[in-house]
Amino acid sequence: MKKSDVAMIILIASMSVLIAYFVAKAVIGDVQNESVKVKTTEAITTDIVQPDTTVFNSNAINPTVEVIIGGKTQGSQ
Template identity: 50%
Template sequence: MKKTDIAMIILVASLGVIVAYVVASNLSFLKLPDNGVKVQTIRKISSDVTQPSKDIFNDKAINPTVEVIVGGENG
């Protein structure tokens, strides 16, 4: 490579960095407000477990893992 090619690459790269810096510094939606930001907090996690409803979880409930054939096959 010639010296002029290397100088052109350095010039183009430095201009790109300068343009990127100017554009990034002017983006106002990336700046935080002076008074800070309020975030939502969650409730404390508890190790207490509530019993499931007896209406849903009982011995007569439908088991979705069992294959059910509607109608009969005449062989």
């Protein structure tokens, strides 16, 4: 490569970096030093709230029990 080719590559690379810098700054914007309000959560306590007795009671349906409808056993299909 000639010296002029190397100089041209360096010039093009530096111009590309400058253009990329200004485009990124225009798209992203400047960093603002403003305070921001953030939602906070409630503190976690060790209190346990008892569940509703109308839903969680001893007569409630247990969804983990296998139910066979129609008197057929499984696997006899």
